[in-house]
Amino acid sequence: RQHAFQEAFDAVNENFKAIFAQLSDGDGYLQLDDPQSPFNGGLNLVAHPKGKPVRRLASMSGGEKSLTALSFIFALQRYRPSPFYAFDEVDMFLDGANVERLSKMIKHQAQQAQFIVVSLRRPMIEAAQRTIGVTQARGAYTQVLGINLEAKSASM
Amino acid sequence: RQHAFQEAFDAVNENFKAIFAQLSDGDGYLQLDDPQSPFNGGLNLVAHPKGKPVRRLASMSGGEKSLTALSFIFALQRYRPSPFYAFDEVDMFLDGANVERLSKMIKHQAQQAQFIVVSLRRPMIEAAQRTIGVTQARGAYTQVLGINLEAKSASM
């Protein structure tokens, strides 16, 4: 059981290091409280966004926390892919440049899994292959409209 | 004591109704669990954003919750003004149209109090009288730069 855990941990750690470097332009890695017997302790994320000295996770900025959390989620995905991913406004703390960086990574990951991403941010909408527009007129029900950006034609 | 509370409650309620109508284009009001003896219960927010039938607060969307919460904060402000208000990314859930609506209300409230608003959203930045730009170069400290939009000149 510990062997299976160690294998999973090492794989996710390697993924995390690579993805964190890409998203946060810095160094990050996973750290076990007790590497000899992992089940005695927890798992910590060590993050140096943009080469800043390590600080406790709680003192990172909103944007830094989001990118660190997303790096972890993508690291899990590369180890055990799910068939689909559904993200609801995960870019809400990110500045424009980071939304763009994240959207490029999603574009890349979407070659192996389906990504359904709710977003209000323009760089994210522009990076997608298509947009589903959702509206609700006053006193009416939700209406859904599909826009295929790749074919540049409205459908439905 | 109950008399003082009732007076405060009524004033804040009137403010809330007016502000909610302006921000959320709908009806909203405050409601006491126990109007006869308020201290036995709590205070609820009843919200009909865009004329939707009332639903529990928890089921509102992220944007609807933000506007409802901000309506309450502004309602408190109009009753007991503070000299300054500091808001950190309170517009993070709002779509572009709502950021603009909120920025107009802040512009209006700023005639009576100082507003210091951290934001990444363009309509908010454009509505302000001036922007303080904050940056941190890799390996360096935070730098602050002031831009006076009204005088259209950089300072500091």
Added chain:
Amino acid sequence: MHIKHVELSHFKSFGGTTAVPLLPGFTVISGPNGSGKSNILDALLFALGLASSKGMRADRLPDLVNQNHIGRRATAEASVTVTFDISDVPPELLMGDEEDASANGTAAPSDDAQPPAAAVAADTTQPISEDGKVVPLPCQGKEWSVTRRLRVTSQGTYTSSYAINGVPCTLSELHEQLQRFRIYPEGYNVVLQGDVTSIISMNARERREIIDELA
């Protein structure tokens, strides 16, 4: 494997029946505040049994039925159907009847539970019905769908039922098949609005348990 479409009937802000077609790759859902974007994700969680009512921003399940629909009748029903394209899924991942598995020569390795005809193996071209269980034909081995129905009476009592490819099943049967597809209730493949930084604020042990789950 990917979601082909989600069909919502009287679910939250969706009146009537609305089909949301989805393609593989990268899709963005956008629109004004309060229009129903997050409700579409709630519909996925609802149909696949991946969240409690609180996880879908409802105090109780009946809150999920469209309010207009509930007002007008003795019994109101909301349902969501999620249809997957499984044309690239290896047959052994599909839990079928024992006859089904042996007919294809690929006995499902650890099939202790006897789920009803939970899936259609890629090569089946005829319904298997020796024990009276019929595998519906329209899913020609390329689709796999889950439907959840929620019926609410005017007194407020309710029932919720699941079906795979039109055949009733229990929630644990559904979860068992979803696990084989690598879809888990505790999975991190769905991140709801406001939750992205929860990975940072959770305690270290909870975070380690995420890896335990995957290992």
Added chain:
Amino acid sequence: MHIKHVELSHFKSFGGTTAVPLLPGFTVISGPNGSGKSNILDALLFALGLASSKGMRADRLPDLVNQNHIGRRATAEASVTVTFDISDVPPELLMGDEEDASANGTAAPSDDAQPPAAAVAADTTQPISEDGKVVPLPCQGKEWSVTRRLRVTSQGTYTSSYAINGVPCTLSELHEQLQRFRIYPEGYNVVLQGDVTSIISMNARERREIIDELA
């Protein structure tokens, strides 16, 4: 009344000493992620004693001292000074010495506490020093400032001290004067990143208590 400037010395991501001038009306603070915008609001809370260390995203107060600054010396100090323009504030709102108040003919109504020369009344043009307490001249009745210093030793022990217009005071004295200016620790005039919807998720009693506080 408004904040004229905030001066940050070795506080969080601010090395050296940085002055942030502020004007009345509507100011936006913007910039890239992690640049230090929220840290400026933490500085306001720090100087005015309005939040615990957790409320400023620090596990303990020493975490607030700029990391580079801490590394290099036996004792490192961070400080923040917030300066208000009080030219439109009625003199009776300012808590001064009893002599001070009577000298202006406006005895502060409920001044049981004897704060040190906590403020300068608008008309004072000379320092009052009968009891040895000197009111510094540069704040000519138009300014009112608070400075908080945090000293951390290399072993990690620390002290925090407050001063009003350069004169040491206790936290309760500071809070008492701030209350007169309508600045409260539990006030809703500061909304931190991620907290805007907390008014919605709090329970009904807590929400009612907000009105109790104001009444």
